[in-house]
Amino acid sequence: DADVTQTPRNRITKTGKRIMLECSQTKGHDRMYWYRQDPGLGLRLIYYSFDVKDINKGEISDGYSVSRQAQAKFSLSLESAIPNQTALYFCATSDPAGTGDEKLFFGSGTQLSVL
Amino acid sequence: GDSVTQMEGPVTLSEEAFLTINCTYTATGYPSLFWYVQYPGEGLQLLLKATKADDKGSNKGFEATYRKETTSFHLEKGSVQVSDSAVYFCALESLDSRLTFGEGTQLTVNP
Numbered sequence: 001d002a003d004v005t006q007t008p009r010n011r012i013t014k015t016g017k018r019i020m021l022e023c024s025q026t027k028g029h030d031r032m033y034w035y036r037q038d039p040g041l042g043l044r045l046i047y048y049s050f051d052v053k054d055i056n057k058g059e060i061s062d063g064y065s066v067s068r069q070a071q072a073k074f075s076l077s078l079e080s081a082i083p084n085q086t087a088l089y090f091c092a093t094s095d096p097a098g099t100g101d102e103k104l105f106f107g108s109g110t111q112l113s114v115l
Numbered sequence: 116g117d118s119v120t121q122m123e124g125p126v127t128l129s130e131e132a133f134l135t136i137n138c139t140y141t142a143t144g145y146p147s148l149f150w151y152v153q154y155p156g157e158g159l160q161l162l163l164k165a166t167k168a169d170d171k172g173s174n175k176g177f178e179a180t181y182r183k184e185t186t187s188f189h190l191e192k193g194s195v196q197v198s199d200s201a202v203y204f205c206a207l208e209s210l211d212s213r214l215t216f217g218e219g220t221q222l223t224v225n226p
Contacts, residue, residue: 004158033213042121042204042218043159090158096212103149104214106158 003027006091006107014115019078021110023091031094032074033104034058034066036087043090049074081114088112117142117215119205125221128195136190136220138179138205147208148172148181148188153219154201162190162203195224 004025013019023032030051035043035058045058047066055066063085067075078085091107122137140148147166151159163172168183177192188205205217 031212035216037219040218042119043216045213048213092158094212103147103161103164103208104151104159106160108156108158 004091004093004105004107006089006110008110009108010111012113012115013081015082017081019081019112021076021089021091021112023074023076023107024072025074025091025093025105026072027093027095027105028071029093029095029105030071031096032068033092033094034064034074034076035090035092036060036085037090037109038087046076046089078112078114081112083114086112086114117146117207117209119207119215119217121203121205121217121220124219125223127223127225130197130224130226131194132224134190134192134195134199134222136203136205136222138188138190138217140186140188140205140207142186142207143210145183146210148179149206149208149214150177150179150188150190151204151206151216152201153204159204195222197224197226200224 007022033048034046044060049068065077089110092104094104118141149164150162152162153159163174165172165181171180179188179190202219204219206214
């Protein structure tokens, strides 16, 4: 099983709909992140959470909200989806106290299309 | 704020060709630098890293050297394979431990 699991893998929705993307992890990491990936723009940070009671805006948080339901779960919501939110969304976790080289562990992504 | 700039892509090479993907950065202090790779349909995974000036990160035949004087961390491989086709991201670790990514470079290697 994957350490960082995102659901759904793909979603098509209409403008104005509310959408929730879910992320769960089995790595036991306190830190979780949501990024979006757009061609030519790389990955941009939407929101991040350093523990269950900590939520922080990233560089492009407008139009998004998050919920950290537990250490293992971090959900991203689009309250009223718009077409320019069409993108590939990644959840990631990190353990700054870890001794390995890996800095971020990524899920496989959710491709969201807003029509 | 911190930023990362990668060479404009995409890059298309023949198998066994030499690869260079340029990366330069702007940051406070001397951040750790990373290259991540994204294979089709997958999330990003760490390829290599360097934590201080003149460090060389290496993995799977790829190398990158942390050049403080030119604020660069160019990715190189002497002989690419078809299986190296992927998107490559340069990244730096900011003072608050977050990662800032470059735009990504699509590499296609033809047989």
